[in-house]
Amino acid sequence: MSRKIPVLEIFGPTVQGEGIVAGQKTMFVRTGGCDYRCSWCDSAFTWDGSQKPTPMAASEIMMELEEKGGNRFSHVTISGGNPALHAGIADLLELFRDKGIESAVETQGSFWQDWLLAVDDVTISPKPPSSQMNTDWSRLDTFMTRLSERQKGNHSLKIVIFNEEDITYAKQVHNRYPGVPFYLQVGNDDLENPDPAHLRDQLLEKYEWLVERIMEDEQLNHVRVLPQIHALLWGNKQGV
Amino acid sequence: MSRKIPVLEIFGPTVQGEGIVAGQKTMFVRTGGCDYRCSWCDSAFTWDGSQKPTPMAASEIMMELEEKGGNRFSHVTISGGNPALHAGIADLLELFRDKGIESAVETQGSFWQDWLLAVDDVTISPKPPSSQMNTDWSRLDTFMTRLSERQKGNHSLKIVIFNEEDITYAKQVHNRYPGVPFYLQVGNDDLENPDPAHLRDQLLEKYEWLVERIMEDEQLNHVRVLPQIHALLWGNKQGV
Numbered sequence A, B: 001m002s003r004k005i006p007v008l009e010i011f012g013p014t015v016q017g018e019g020i021v022a023g024q025k026t027m028f029v030r031t032g033g034c035d036y037r038c039s040w041c042d043s044a045f046t047w048d049g050s051q052k053p054t055p056m057a058a059s060e061i062m063m064e065l066e067e068k069g070g071n072r073f074s075h076v077t078i079s080g081g082n083p084a085l086h087a088g089i090a091d092l093l094e095l096f097r098d099k100g101i102e103s104a105v106e107t108q109g110s111f112w113q114d115w116l117l118a119v120d121d122v123t124i125s126p127k128p129p130s131s132q133m134n135t136d137w138s139r140l141d142t143f144m145t146r147l148s149e150r151q152k153g154n155h156s157l158k159i160v161i162f163n164e165e166d167i168t169y170a171k172q173v174h175n176r177y178p179g180v181p182f183y184l185q186v187g188n189d190d191l192e193n194p195d196p197a198h199l200r201d202q203l204l205e206k207y208e209w210l211v212e213r214i215m216e217d218e219q220l221n222h223v224r225v226l227p228q229i230h231a232l233l234w235g236n237k238q239g240v
Helices: A058-069 A089-097 A116-117 A135-146 A164-176 A194-216 A229-234 B058-069 B088-100 B114-118 B139-150 B164-176 B195-213 B228-236
Strands: A007-014 A025-031 A054-056 A075-079 A100-105 A121-124 A153-159 A182-186 A222-227 B005-016 B024-032 B054-056 B075-078 B102-107 B121-124 B155-161 B180-187 B224-226
Touching: A007 A058, A007 A229, A007 B195, A025 A058, A054 A058, A058 A089, A075 A089, A089 A100, A089 A116, A089 B195, A100 A116, A116 A135, A121 A135, A135 A153, A135 A222, A164 A182, A182 A194, A194 A222, A194 A229, A194 B005, A194 B195, A194 B228, A229 B195, B005 B058, B005 B228, B054 B058, B054 B139, B058 B088, B075 B088, B088 B102, B088 B114, B102 B114, B114 B139, B121 B139, B139 B155, B164 B180, B180 B195, B195 B224, B195 B228
Parallel strands: A025 A075, A075 A100, A100 A121, A121 A153, A153 A182, A182 A222, B024 B075, B075 B102, B102 B121, B121 B155, B155 B180, B180 B224
Antiparallel strands: A007 A025, A007 A054, B005 B024, B005 B054
């Protein structure tokens, strides 16, 4: 039980800004380290060396969650980086189970961990061409198969879209895993913008483009198109 | 099969702006007539006499959906007014079933129709004190019980919040139906504002208030707090 997890931030309660649990009141645990280097990553501080993660035991993370969230939460989102790099999250999920806390995890689907079977909502976010990453389809297939075999819990796909090429990629993913709830999210390519009001207008303009683009496309009917809610509210600020 | 449905608008495909299906690509059928007169109703034209509904058979509605949506949809939202006033929607749902179209309905839970059993996603939106309506709890209990007994399909609660009194009401609803997915949505009290950019800033300011208010509240943990996505995009415009 001494498997430490590298943690970059613990914050909340706040709203989940993305995907199938959008709007959910949740605490966030953000882990450090990623096997990807997405060109537009909005949490590059988790892997570019600019911020140093703290190795923490599950019990220490739980303590900090309770310190910050008090009795004001019943849901925790584990994000990264890629949290699926860290075996120790199994211990954290056990603590959640004991306390009746629901969990959500976001990962790109490149590494499997058996603890994913115990997560209430798994969001798999394969990265489109604009990220400059390559999808290992056979790894992703294995990942998706294991999730679809589990007895309880939900999983959904989420693709961040910057351009037309990304939409082609999204269709490929949607066709490959047709029964899985499918989310498209507009990308934020202005990560340095310090002005939330200005960023908000830009993001909504892009969101409107994506909505219109998807609405006219016969191959993308059973999809949901969402903005990043937290970015609309708080811009590029970290820790909200 | 001659039960006509009073229709005020048919439009789409567009995004569902609210609740558990937020972001979903969908067509809208908006029916006329309501047993309520909410002070802040954003679709008052469905009941205040300012627009006249067209009585349509289910087959005529289906034809118009296909005319407008082509092959670009697989989901239809039936909203109002209160669509549960109209028995003829049963016929429309049969057509949807034959064509493999998913359906969502939004209603305040004041009238039951057996066709609700055939709807994929039912959103029940009891109206808080700011609406100046009174909730008939025994009717709502019956409504919720019948939905919870059905074999398939989802249902969720959504409360529009304008003030502190509305939050107290929301807690009452949440406690009364604890297992039901529970959504809080910020209200729009500036329905005359013609400027989407100005309205957007106002709505996000109110949304931020609601988020902060709910985050500090120990009695509202298992909730989702959402803005109205379509209002952020298109303001008070009808038919989008």
